[in-house]
Amino acid sequence: MSAAVKTKTVKRIRIDVDKCNGCRACEVICAAHHAQPRFSSTNPARARIRVIRYPLSDIYVPVLAGEYTAAECPGRDRYVIGGKEYEECAFCRASCPSRDFFKEPDSDLPLKCDMCESDPTLEEPLCVQWCLADALVYEEYEEEVKDEPAPDEVDEGLLALAHRHGWDRVRDAMTRMANKAPGA
Ligand code: SF4
Ligand code: SF4
Numbered sequence: 500m501s502a503a504v505k506t507k508t509v510k511r512i513r514i515d516v517d518k519c520n521g522c523r524a525c526e527v528i529c530a531a532h533h534a535q536p537r538f539s540s541t542n543p544a545r546a547r548i549r550v551i552r553y554p555l556s557d558i559y560v561p562v563l564a565g566e567y568t569a570a571e572c573p574g575r576d577r578y579v580i581g582g583k584e585y586e587e588c589a590f591c592r593a594s595c596p597s598r599d600f601f602k603e604p605d606s607d608l609p610l611k612c613d614m615c616e617s618d619p620t621l622e623e624p625l626c627v628q629w630c631l632a633d634a635l636v637y638e639e640y641e642e643e644v645k646d647e648p649a650p651d652e653v654d655e656g657l658l659a660l661a662h663r664h665g666w667d668r669v670r671d672a673m674t675r676m677a678n679k680a681p682g683a
Contacts, residue, residue: 503646518634521552521559525626544604547612564601565592567609567655569662608656
């Protein structure tokens with residue numbers, strides 16, 4: 500039986516590359532917002548946005564972390580922009596096994612932009628608020644989607660661990676830890 504369809508508010512950030520000046524304020528505030536405890540550090544390795552910077556060519560490209568992928572791409576394309584050559588990996592949003600981008604530095608678990616989900620809800624994501632150059636613009640629109648839960652950070656973390664260690668080890672560890680949890 501196919502899943503029912505519902506209307507969902509989709510949040511997105513429109514990136515105007517021409518306006519980005521490479522200041523990296525977006526990385527700093529994203530990292531701080533996702534630090535544990537919140538705002539306790541500003542390590543850009545924890546940011547879910549990464550600014551590709553080539554100051555000598557005045558090229559700055561913000562990239563937001565997307566879905567985790569367990570599979571490496573079998574091939575690579577190359578892009579030539581403004582006379583400079585880039586591998587497609589440079590612009591890829593995925594946290595994948597091939598590279599170190601968008602991985603939590605302590606655990607190596609995948610990072611994904613969550614639009615700054617927080618309680619209370621923010622009017623605009625923090626990277627948008629902190630981008631004084633208006634290179635990041637927050638937008639919302641309605642879209643029909645299948646009525647299925649989207650994978651969240653826990654789902655993607657478990658998937659990454661299962662890919663690395665196998666589902667049996669993940670299941671064993673979860674059972675062991677659940678038994679040790681307070682109130683178990
Ligand atoms: S805060 Fe804005 S201008 Fe600065 S690096 Fe990020 S996107 Fe670019
Ligand atoms: S929307 Fe929030 S989580 Fe996503 S990149 Fe911007 S600051 Fe980070």
